[in-house]
Amino acid sequence: MRSKSILFILGLLFLLLFGTKPLAAQVDKTAEKILVLAAEENQTMQHLHVLVNRIGGRFRGSDALEMAERWTAHMFEKFGLEVEVIPVQTIPVGFNRGPWFGRMLCSEDGMNLHFVTPAFTSGTRGIQRGRVLIEPQTQEEFDQIRGALNGAWVLVGGTNTNGRAIDPSPRADSIRQATIERNNEIARRNAENARWNQQNPNRRQREMEELQTMPALFYRQMVEAGILGTIQSSTIPLRARFDPTFEDMCFFNNLPTVPDIKLNERQFGLIERKTREREFFLLEFDIRNHFRMGPITHHNVIGVIRGSVYPNEYVMYGGHLDSYCHAPGAIDNGTGISQTLEVARLISKAMQATGERPKRTILFPLWTAEEGAILGSYHWVHSNRDRWPNIVNYFNRDDNPTVATGIAVPASWVEDIERIAAPLNRGNPEFPFRVETAEPIRRPTRIAGSDFIHFRMNGIPAIDIITEDPRGYNICYWDVWHSDRDTYDKSVADYMEHTSVASAILVWGIANLERRLPAADVFID
Numbered sequence: 001m002r003s004k005s006i007l008f009i010l011g012l013l014f015l016l017l018f019g020t021k022p023l024a025a026q027v028d029k030t031a032e033k034i035l036v037l038a039a040e041e042n043q044t045m046q047h048l049h050v051l052v053n054r055i056g057g058r059f060r061g062s063d064a065l066e067m068a069e070r071w072t073a074h075m076f077e078k079f080g081l082e083v084e085v086i087p088v089q090t091i092p093v094g095f096n097r098g099p100w101f102g103r104m105l106c107s108e109d110g111m112n113l114h115f116v117t118p119a120f121t122s123g124t125r126g127i128q129r130g131r132v133l134i135e136p137q138t139q140e141e142f143d144q145i146r147g148a149l150n151g152a153w154v155l156v157g158g159t160n161t162n163g164r165a166i167d168p169s170p171r172a173d174s175i176r177q178a179t180i181e182r183n184n185e186i187a188r189r190n191a192e193n194a195r196w197n198q199q200n201p202n203r204r205q206r207e208m209e210e211l212q213t214m215p216a217l218f219y220r221q222m223v224e225a226g227i228l229g230t231i232q233s234s235t236i237p238l239r240a241r242f243d244p245t246f247e248d249m250c251f252f253n254n255l256p257t258v259p260d261i262k263l264n265e266r267q268f269g270l271i272e273r274k275t276r277e278r279e280f281f282l283l284e285f286d287i288r289n290h291f292r293m294g295p296i297t298h299h300n301v302i303g304v305i306r307g308s309v310y311p312n313e314y315v316m317y318g319g320h321l322d323s324y325c326h327a328p329g330a331i332d333n334g335t336g337i338s339q340t341l342e343v344a345r346l347i348s349k350a351m352q353a354t355g356e357r358p359k360r361t362i363l364f365p366l367w368t369a370e371e372g373a374i375l376g377s378y379h380w381v382h383s384n385r386d387r388w389p390n391i392v393n394y395f396n397r398d399d400n401p402t403v404a405t406g407i408a409v410p411a412s413w414v415e416d417i418e419r420i421a422a423p424l425n426r427g428n429p430e431f432p433f434r435v436e437t438a439e440p441i442r443r444p445t446r447i448a449g450s451d452f453i454h455f456r457m458n459g460i461p462a463i464d465i466i467t468e469d470p471r472g473y474n475i476c477y478w479d480v481w482h483s484d485r486d487t488y489d490k491s492v493a494d495y496m497e498h499t500s501v502a503s504a505i506l507v508w509g510i511a512n513l514e515r516r517l518p519a520a521d522v523f524i525d
Helices: 002-019 021-026 029-041 044-055 063-079 139-149 170-199 219-225 265-276 330-354 375-383 385-390 411-427 452-457 493-511
Strands: 082-105 128-130 132-134 153-160 229-234 260-264 282-305 310-320 360-367 391-396 403-409 434-437 465-468
Touching (some): 029 330, 029 411, 029 493, 063 082, 063 282, 063 360, 132 265, 139 170, 139 219, 153 265, 170 219, 229 265, 282 330, 282 375, 310 385, 330 360, 330 493, 375 385, 375 452, 385 391, 391 493, 403 493
Parallel strands (some): 132 153, 310 360, 403 434
Antiparallel strands (some): 128 282, 282 360, 403 465
């Protein structure tokens, strides 16, 4: 009996000492270290602060975008990554935005004006003050106010919703001229009909034709007459952009000469009413839009962690570095860039602590020229055709400042992703992370959305993380998208930080799998 007890105890000790080793081997030391580092020193919001509050709006052609390229490359190097800086686009002239303000000056209810101007449009010549006129629609109307246009601000028709500037190109001038000629003919017929109606009051009256409308119809003539600038009503939030089709203006000696102001629609309505009622007031603007002589080259910045077993297979995580410049670009896309930097930092620092390396290469691309063109990712994808079959997944971070709560993947991926994501539910149970099964998708055929599109169009998986607002912060991406509201305070720190942690765990885990997740299961042929 005693001998059996001794054998039992020896067997138990054997299990304790040796039987648990397979379980211990399953613990991912680097993933565990990522969780520890994130709990102690998550730096996501610090990255966002530097990008948004120190560097600012990063439009193509701006000093800020160039600075952001240099800073992010420096940070990747600081984290211990290799860095690739790849030229993508060269433009002939640059644009920088300085401060701007405007006021309505009158005897009774003067007010500060809420407005923006599109990139690559003119600023004022210092502080400029003038009266207000409503734009003409026919040659006769233009001739009536020709002399008054000099030194005046002009209210133009239409409502700005997407931030596009008034096109100052010769192509647009020809379209406007054709419209003017049609309006002149309509005005001639209307005059004839008015005389006929007056002469024949007892007969059926002839209807008047409506004039064709086009914002700033007499743009070129008004500029030559000496207007201070155009003012257009804008929906709220205010949006402003640059139309990349303005090829004729993209040279330093051929730039717009008068400001293109998009004004808060409520203030525009008040000013329009006062103008029509011929009340006396003045508008004063100081808009510091500055140009720089090119050529100016924009770059993709890519941080690289080389794989130890399958260096020619890739897991990618990144987003676009550029933004609009009438706001700091905190959500679009400071959110994605700050998380990309933190994912790179967490993985690299955890690797240094554990001595491990991922089996596959991890790439952290920061794309240029996404806004208006989705150009940076296009350039990389089509310059790296030989890598397409070996890209396991590209995570595109260009989304809401909400928190990572899950991922939807093909059925053949679920078991691996569930195992990879398991530490997240232990690390922060307040934000449980779920793995869902996704049906295969058809490859898109048109460019739209964000940088993921060039991957999916070419059969490369670009499955992104699901993010939500479980605490009910009432986050709405469209309230800030491409608008003057896209500021640092719209980001929620605990959401941002947890998404960085979840992303780091997923990226590391997928890069370190024994097998490569099958890309073929993502798409329908």
